Amino acid sequence: MEIISGKKNSSFYDTDGADDLVSYTWKVWKEGAPLELVDPILREKITPNEVIRSIHIGLLCVQEDPSDRPTMASIVLMLDSNTVTLPTPKQPAFFVNSIATDPNRPKELRFDSSTTKSITTSVNEMSISEMDPR
Numbered sequence: 143m144e145i146i147s148g149k150k151n152s153s154f155y156d157t158d159g160a161d162d163l164v165s166y167t168w169k170v171w172k173e174g175a176p177l178e179l180v181d182p183i184l185r186e187k188i189t190p191n192e193v194i195r196s197i198h199i200g201l202l203c204v205q206e207d208p209s210d211r212p213t214m215a216s217i218v219l220m221l222d223s224n225t226v227t228l229p230t231p232k233q234p235a236f237f238v239n240s241i242a243t244d245p246n247r248p249k250e251l252r253f254d255s256s257t258t259k260s261i262t263t264s265v266n267e268m269s270i271s272e273m274d275p276r
Contacts, residue, residue, distance in 0.1 A: 143167050143200045146193060148181030164204050164234050171201060171231070196221070198228050206235030 143163050144150055151163040170178045176197045177190060199220050205211050210232065212220065220226050 143179070143197065146181065146184070146196060146200075147179050148183065167197060167201065168234055171197065191224075195224070195228070198231065201231035201234065202229065204234040205232060 147163060147167075149163060154161075154163040154166065167176075167179055170176050176194050177185075179197060180188060180193055199212070199217060202210070202212050203217070210229075220228060
């Protein structure tokens with residue numbers, strides 16, 4: 143998705159309410175406009191069907207349930223053959239907010255470099271994870 147869009151997930155922000163690249167990809171996919179994801183520089187050089195298939199495969203790779211995600215061997219097969227029918231992707235799992243270091247966010251939801259601990263929240267702010275290094 144980063145290659146197709148030309149944007150990094152870690153620094154992605156969309157004014158339409160998507161805080162990360164995967165959420166934005168899902169949004170345009172559900173709206174039936176996956177080509178909106180394509181980097182403007184690439185638009186004239188792409189084959190729309192190949193890009194849509196790549197986005198479809200990318201969405202399959204970020205499914206919440208690991209058993210719903212394709213193996214690397216099946217990804218290679220999906221990319222290599224247009225005759226392989228792709229399963230319909232489900233809405234991806236919640237995503238760690240990419241702006242956890244934003245100074246405007248509440249202190250308890252920001253990265254704390256002094257303790258080498260980061261506390262992040264999902265986009266829907268329903269869960270909090272504390273990350274401790276080994």
